[in-house]
Amino acid sequence: MPDELGDVVPGVRVRVPLRTAGRVIDGYVIELDSEDDADRPLSEVDSVVSQVPVLPDRLYRLARRAADRAAGSASDVLRLVIPKRQVRVEKAWKADSPQVVSTEEQLASAAELVASYDGLEEVLESGGRAAVEAIPVHHDGAPGWAALLASSAARMLAAGQSSILVVPDHRDLDQLLAVLATSVPAEAVARYDSRQTNPDRYRSFLRSLEDAPCIVVGNRSAVYAPVRAGLVAVWDDGDPLLGEPLAPYINARDAALLRQEQEDSALLFVGHTRTTDVERLVAHGWLQDVRAARRVLPRVVLSTPQEMDAPTAQRMPSSAFLSARNAAAEGPVLVQVSRPGFSPSLVCAECRAPARCAHCGGPLGAKHRGAVPVCAWCGRGARVWACPACSSTKLRLASSGSERTADELGKAFPGIRVIVADSAHPVEHVTDKPSLIVATRGAEPLAEGGYRAIVLLDGPRMLQAPDLRIGEACLRWWSNAAALAAPGAPIHLVGVDGSIARALATWNQSGYARSELAERAPLHMPPAARVALVEGSASAVGRALAALQELALPSDAVLGPVPVESEDYPPRVRALVRFDYGAGAKVATTLRAAVVAEAVSARRGKGKSTRIALSVRLDILDPEL
Numbered sequence: 029m030p031d032e033l034g035d036v037v038p039g040v041r042v043r044v045p046l047r048t049a050g051r052v053i054d055g056y057v058i059e060l061d062s063e064d065d066a067d068r069p070l071s072e073v074d075s076v077v078s079q080v081p082v083l084p085d086r087l088y089r090l091a092r093r094a095a096d097r098a099a100g101s102a103s104d105v106l107r108l109v110i111p112k113r114q115v116r117v118e119k120a121w122k123a124d125s126p127q128v129v130s131t132e133e134q135l136a137s138a139a140e141l142v143a144s145y146d147g148l149e150e151v152l153e154s155g156g157r158a159a160v161e162a163i164p165v166h167h168d169g170a171p172g173w174a175a176l177l178a179s180s181a182a183r184m185l186a187a188g189q190s191s192i193l194v195v196p197d198h199r200d201l202d203q204l205l206a207v208l209a210t211s212v213p214a215e216a217v218a219r220y221d222s223r224q225t226n227p228d229r230y231r232s233f234l235r236s237l238e239d240a241p242c243i244v245v246g247n248r249s250a251v252y253a254p255v256r257a258g259l260v261a262v263w264d265d266g267d268p269l270l271g272e273p274l275a276p277y278i279n280a281r282d283a284a285l286l287r288q289e290q291e292d293s294a295l296l297f298v299g300h301t302r303t304t305d306v307e308r309l310v311a312h313g314w315l316q317d318v319r320a321a322r323r324v325l326p327r328v329v330l331s332t333p334q335e336m337d338a339p340t341a342q343r344m345p346s347s348a349f350l351s352a353r354n355a356a357a358e359g360p361v362l363v364q365v366s367r368p369g370f371s372p373s374l375v376c377a378e379c380r381a382p383a384r385c386a387h388c389g390g391p392l393g394a395k396h397r398g399a400v401p402v403c404a405w406c407g408r409g410a411r412v413w414a415c416p417a418c419s420s421t422k423l424r425l426a427s428s429g430s431e432r433t434a435d436e437l438g439k440a441f442p443g444i445r446v447i448v449a450d451s452a453h454p455v456e457h458v459t460d461k462p463s464l465i466v467a468t469r470g471a472e473p474l475a476e477g478g479y480r481a482i483v484l485l486d487g488p489r490m491l492q493a494p495d496l497r498i499g500e501a502c503l504r505w506w507s508n509a510a511a512l513a514a515p516g517a518p519i520h521l522v523g524v525d526g527s528i529a530r531a532l533a534t535w536n537q538s539g540y541a542r543s544e545l546a547e548r549a550p551l552h553m554p555p556a557a558r559v560a561l562v563e564g565s566a567s568a569v570g571r572a573l574a575a576l577q578e579l580a581l582p583s584d585a586v587l588g589p590v591p592v593e594s595e596d597y598p599p600r601v602r603a604l605v606r607f608d609y610g611a612g613a614k615v616a617t618t619l620r621a622a623v624v625a626e627a628v629s630a631r632r633g634k635g636k637s638t639r640i641a642l643s644v645r646l647d648i649l650d651p652e653l
Contacts, residue, residue: 161319161320360463
């Protein structure tokens with residue numbers, strides 16, 4: 029370390045030279061030590077970017093543990109957490125660091141809602157772990173789950189401890205922030221949001237570095253916030269948005285579990301449903317099952333497939349139609365559909381074969397009745413189309429999206445305002461005036477006073493998706509929609525029967541998760557076992573699988589390898605490796621060593637492809653081979 033750089037503390041940003049690459053890169057000081065090694069000369073630090081220790085030891089240890097578990101690199105985790113430096117923000121933060129003082133009123137109001145859940149107060153006080161079933165009711169116009177998380181965080185803040193509240197998307201984030209705005213001081217909240225500007229994001233990050241307690245609210249990356257957390261809470265952990273799409277692909281649920289082990293903070297998984305991952309931890313006694321002392325259950329009405337003789341294009345049975353018509357005269361009614369658009373898919377009018385794009389093979393859809401079919405993949409219009417099976421040139425609407433459903437229901441409900449809520453037409457709130465809201469799953473707006481009736485359409489179509497967890501996902505979509513109903517309002521699940529329908533009707537989502545977990549255990553499918561995906565050239569995958577044989581995994585642990593459909597050369601193959609949680613550390617270390625060995629070998633070789641020879645991804649939630 030050059031003397032002119034002065035005192036350098038662990039955690040600060042520095043610039044260091046890479047002699048082999050001939051360039052200077054940014055990094056962080058992890059620790060300080062002295063070493064004399066004549067055989068390995070060390071380069072001097074080029075400069076110190078900032079004296080602010082943006083990487084405290086607790087954050088580095090968490091990133092290191094998360095990366096080790098996922099066979100990845102800690103630097104890949106840290107780039108998701110530490111934002112780019114903003115000099116003006118940093119100078120202002122040094123000049124004025126706010127201190128938060130909680131009031132007794134905050135503690136009293138928070139304690140009332142926390143006490144309505146059996147055992148929750150003890151979990152918060154002792155730093156325990158719990159799976160909490162959120163009450164599907166509203167508190168002062170806000171969702172019950174948001175009020176629960178805000179109350180738990182306010183209680184920790186009043187006790188002088190920080191909290192981290194993780195939610196899947198911006199809609200949940202805005203709802204939670206609105207509740208916090210009425211219960212805690214504004215300076216106590218640090219917002220982690222991808223929609224923020226770089227200065228605002230860096231300002232929130234610096235706020236979470238302070239010793240003064242605060243409440244960090246954000247999406248999946250917020251779970252790594254460098255506060256000394258007394259509580260980490262994750263809402264709706266089954267939402268796929270909580271899974272990081274970038275390497276090393278760590279789910280916020282797994283990062284929260286690692287953090288709780290490291291810091292002994294309280295940990296809450298809150299939701300209307302129970303994922304099989306959380307249910308496995310409850311079954312092992314790792315998580316405590318926490319429920320409300322007084323459960324308020326929605327009134328779910330099942331419409332079996334035999335009742336599909338409705339007046340609205342055979343999609344809504346008479347009981348659901350009459351219930352929606354009566355409720356629409358009093359207030360808003362929600363109709364949930366599976367897909368947006370007018371008709372997301374078209375078929376041949378003669379042989380019913382799916383209509384495909386002649387250029388890329390993607391599915392053709394219609395934006396409105398009589399419109400030119402458009403490919404959902406490449407966006408090309410198909411003005412001239414012929415069925416490859418029967419040569420017919422006529423098309424037929426095969427499905428109803430949100431816009432087509434709104435068009436049909438508008439004719440069946442004359443005089444009632446129809447609102448479409450989907451990705452193309454986002455709607456956050458609706459009033460308590462009579463209206464009909466047609467929404468795709470996850471896009472349902474909040475209704476003032478709750479919906480007077482809810483109709484869940486396209487259930488059979490949703491369940492047909494080729495996904496290992498589709499039943500679990502559908503139950504989550506339907507339960508979250510049902511939680512928006514007004515007290516006593518009917519909720520009609522159309523065309524679905526069996527265990528998943530009974531779970532929704534009896535509001536026993538945890539029982540459904542237990543049955544799903546029991547069915548997957550004999551097959552060693554997640555989450556009963558962990559699964560790693562190994563992909564690369566045939567030789568690289570073969571060497572990685574050979575290294576795993578030394579770990580004495582079961583004979584049926586490896587599925588594959590099988591070819592991957594691509595134009596790459598040399599051809600790539602893919603394999604799945606199933607292993608118990610106890611073997612996770614050894615498997616992750618072995619696979620990471622194989623990736624490093626292949627990367628070093630490729631760098632030393634000449635004239636070889638620059639494509640990564642081997643890639644590894646652990647904890648595949650929906651394995652396909």
